[in-house]
Amino acid sequence: MSASQQEIGSTxxxxxxxxxxxxxxxAMSMSxxxxxxxxxxxxxxxxxxxxxxxxxxxxxxxALIKYGKTHGDLEDMADIASFGINDFLSAHELPMLDAMMxxxxxxxxxxxxxxxxRQATAFQQFISTDPLIRWLDSPPTEIGNSTxxxxxxxGALSALIGAL
Amino acid sequence: MSLEGFKAFFNKRSNNVKLFGxxxxxxxxxxxxxxxxxxxxxxxxxKTKTKSTHDLRAQLFEPEVxxxxxxxxxxxxxxxRKPGDAWVKQAALLKSIEKLSSRIExxxxxxxxxxxxGFACTILDYSLVPQLSNATWVNTDACQITVTxxxxxxxxxDTEAGSGGVMLYALTxxxxxxxxxxxxxxxxxxxxxxxxxxxxxFTGRTASTMVTTEERNALVEDMNTLNxxxxxxxxxxxxxxxxxxxxxxxxxxxKQPEARKNWIFRFVKKLIxxxxxxxxxxxxxxxSSGADVFAYVGGVKAIIxxxxxxxxxxxxAQLVHTQLKKNINELAAQLVPxxxxxxxxxxxxxxxxxxxxxxxxGLTPGFISLFLTTCGGTADNxxxxxxxxxxxxxxxxxxxxKVYKALDGVAAVKNDPxxxxxxxxxxxxxxRLIDKLLKSIVALQATVSGFTxxxxxxxxxxxxxxxxxxxxxxxxxxxxxxxxxxxxxxxxLATGIDKCFGNPCTDAVVDVVKSAAExxxxxxxx
Numbered sequence: 001m002s003a004s005q006q007e008i009g010s011t012x013x014x015x016x017x018x019x020x021x022x023x024x025x026x027a028m029s030m031s032x033x034x035x036x037x038x039x040x041x042x043x044x045x046x047x048x049x050x051x052x053x054x055x056x057x058x059x060x061x062x063a064l065i066k067y068g069k070t071h072g073d074l075e076d077m078a079d080i081a082s083f084g085i086n087d088f089l090s091a092h093e094l095p096m097l098d099a100m101m102x103x104x105x106x107x108x109x110x111x112x113x114x115x116x117x118r119q120a121t122a123f124q125q126f127i128s129t130d131p132l133i134r135w136l137d138s139p140p141t142e143i144g145n146s147t148x149x150x151x152x153x154x155g156a157l158s159a160l161i162g163a164l
Numbered sequence: 165m166s167l168e169g170f171k172a173f174f175n176k177r178s179n180n181v182k183l184f185g186x187x188x189x190x191x192x193x194x195x196x197x198x199x200x201x202x203x204x205x206x207x208x209x210x211k212t213k214t215k216s217t218h219d220l221r222a223q224l225f226e227p228e229v230x231x232x233x234x235x236x237x238x239x240x241x242x243x244x245r246k247p248g249d250a251w252v253k254q255a256a257l258l259k260s261i262e263k264l265s266s267r268i269e270x271x272x273x274x275x276x277x278x279x280x281x282g283f284a285c286t287i288l289d290y291s292l293v294p295q296l297s298n299a300t301w302v303n304t305d306a307c308q309i310t311v312t313x314x315x316x317x318x319x320x321x322d323t324e325a326g327s328g329g330v331m332l333y334a335l336t337x338x339x340x341x342x343x344x345x346x347x348x349x350x351x352x353x354x355x356x357x358x359x360x361x362x363x364x365x366f367t368g369r370t371a372s373t374m375v376t377t378e379e380r381n382a383l384v385e386d387m388n389t390l391n392x393x394x395x396x397x398x399x400x401x402x403x404x405x406x407x408x409x410x411x412x413x414x415x416x417x418x419k420q421p422e423a424r425k426n427w428i429f430r431f432v433k434k435l436i437x438x439x440x441x442x443x444x445x446x447x448x449x450x451x452s453s454g455a456d457v458f459a460y461v462g463g464v465k466a467i468i469x470x471x472x473x474x475x476x477x478x479x480x481a482q483l484v485h486t487q488l489k490k491n492i493n494e495l496a497a498q499l500v501p502x503x504x505x506x507x508x509x510x511x512x513x514x515x516x517x518x519x520x521x522x523x524x525x526g527l528t529p530g531f532i533s534l535f536l537t538t539c540g541g542t543a544d545n546x547x548x549x550x551x552x553x554x555x556x557x558x559x560x561x562x563x564x565x566k567v568y569k570a571l572d573g574v575a576a577v578k579n580d581p582x583x584x585x586x587x588x589x590x591x592x593x594x595x596r597l598i599d600k601l602l603k604s605i606v607a608l609q610a611t612v613s614g615f616t617x618x619x620x621x622x623x624x625x626x627x628x629x630x631x632x633x634x635x636x637x638x639x640x641x642x643x644x645x646x647x648x649x650x651x652x653x654x655x656x657l658a659t660g661i662d663k664c665f666g667n668p669c670t671d672a673v674v675d676v677v678k679s680a681a682e683x684x685x686x687x688x689x690x
Contacts, residue, residue, distance in 0.1 A: 080174040080178050132173075140170050142167055
């Protein structure tokens with residue numbers, strides 16, 4: 001079991017774990033001196049995109065509750081925000097982040113690059129086909145908020161796959 | 165996109181997540197109940213027995229409880245990631261908890277003292293056991309009873325048949341021989357004293373001289389007194405031996421943590437406890453009812469014969485885990501190159517893919533042979549292990565026949581108008597004890613019979629797998645080109661283990677077959 005899998009076993013929310021890992025990857029990338037390898041830059045972009053997307057999801061949940069309050073539909077919208085939009089990314093995101101950490105720790109070993117590529121491809125594929133993400137990126141206009149998961153995170157992943 | 169569509173989509177998802185949470189809570193609560201049940205049972209046992217016996221019993225379920233707890237903790241995290249699969253896991257976990265729960269209940273019904281004392285008695289060095297050959301009398305070498313030759317056979321049958329001596333002898337031959345040595349010395353002296361007394365009584369008399377009734381009664385009384393003393397000493401020594409054996413088991417556990425997890429290790433442990441229970445039931449029957457019934461059921465000889473089979477199996481089963489794990493890793497490696505082949509196959513070739521996949525998974529005669537070999541440490545040991553289990557099964561059947569004969573005998577006494585009051589008074593106790601013995605034998609037989617399933621049963625198991633997971637395995641025996649007979653063997657082995665314990669072995673096999681079926685389905689769909 002990897003470090004992140006152990007962490008997720010605790011009460012901590014998956015997206016918090018993911019955010020923490022994004023931050024860590026960013027910090028590691030930024031602290032590099034001299035010429036930054038391409039794989040490190042690419043992972044850094046994914047990390048930024050990941051953090052942005054998580055912020056968007058939180059904002060979307062807030063917008064849902066706000067909509068519920070103003071339209072007499074609070075119970076359903078709160079339920080959706082609490083239970084319906086949880087951890088849908090982590091099944092792909094955490095293994096990919098694990099692989100990215102491993103890549104950093106191995107200082108760009110071939111095996112680690114291949115693994116990141118594999119995980120990122122699976123993640124990218126998931127993002128581009130998952131119906132839940134489609135709903136979040138193109139929600140009913142009444143809600144007044146939307147995410148850009150496919151373009152932001154999916155795009156960064158595509159760039160990462162291309163760079164590796 | 166419409167708000168209705170949005171709500172319908174997300175309401176369904178949030179309801180599912182909530183439902184998952186509720187079921188998770190159910191799993192946790194069932195687990196807590198299970199632990200409470202186990203604790204209650206153990207503290208019940210602790211009231212009457214020493215710490216060492218308590219530990220022994222605790223060990224029986226400790227690995228399962230730990231595994232269930234681990235699974236339950238993992239489930240929460242897993243559920244967040246893959247709710248669909250987690251539901252299946254939840255259901256399986258609940259099922260495992262229920263299964264373990266009923267096993268604990270069943271175990272609870274075995275009298276505590278009997279299992280524990282019997283356990284001590286059956287950890288023997290069986291290489292010496294054949295010396296204990298006479299079912300009627302305690303062996304002359306063991307406790308230096310030299311009276312057998314001097315006492316007419318009919319007198320011997322009136323005594324309590326030396327069950328205390330038998331028990332003590334068993335302990336002196338156990339892994340705890342050193343701890344029991346002082347008891348043995350005391351017993352040897354007591355036996356020797358009686359022997360000298362008997363010798364003195366009969367010395368100088370010719371063979372044709374009749375033994376008087378008074379002499380006979382005095383002799384029987386002496387023998388019974390001695391036996392009672394030996395029996396009491398044996399009970400005491402059993403506790404001493406048990407502590408030593410418990411320490412021995414713990415040492416083994418520490419040295420071989422892998423072995424402890426091993427299903428064969430636990431299976432054999434279960435067998436030993438089963439045999440122990442059988443042995444003690446026989447001894448009690450003898451003590452309470454005299455030698456007639458003892459002779460009927462084959463007495464110590466039968467127990468020793470069965471136990472020695474298990475002991476050999478036990479010895480051979482200690483080597484298994486690492487090798488088996490290695491094989492599984494190798495199988496995983498074999499699977500990788502197979503993916504490409506799978507994708508190039510057509511639906512019409514599904515059976516061929518199935519056969520090939522089974523080959524890739526290693527479910528070939530070669531693998532089966534390797535698997536079974538590693539189960540037993542070496543090929544010879546494995547053959548021994550399985551043949552021993554078969555032998556136990558056969559011996560159990562023979563004992564059952566004898567027990568039924570004994571029951572007939574009891575019924576005859578019961579229905580005989582000539583039976584005196586004394587004989588009739590013993591019948592209820594006798595019936596109760598025989599019934600317990602019967603249950604012990606049946607339980608033991610059930611434990612081993614899983615390993616000797618008839619082909620027809622294996623066939624049914626196989627068919628069920630085919631029905632459930634797609635026809636990747638031809639149900640017909642005609643298609644033996646990839647070792648269908650051997651596949652059946654592995655299923656029968658796994659099912660047998662499952663029958664005994666609900667063990668992970670079956671799960672492992674199911675997983676292999678299930679994933680194989682899944683691969684085939686995907687390939688066909690592609």
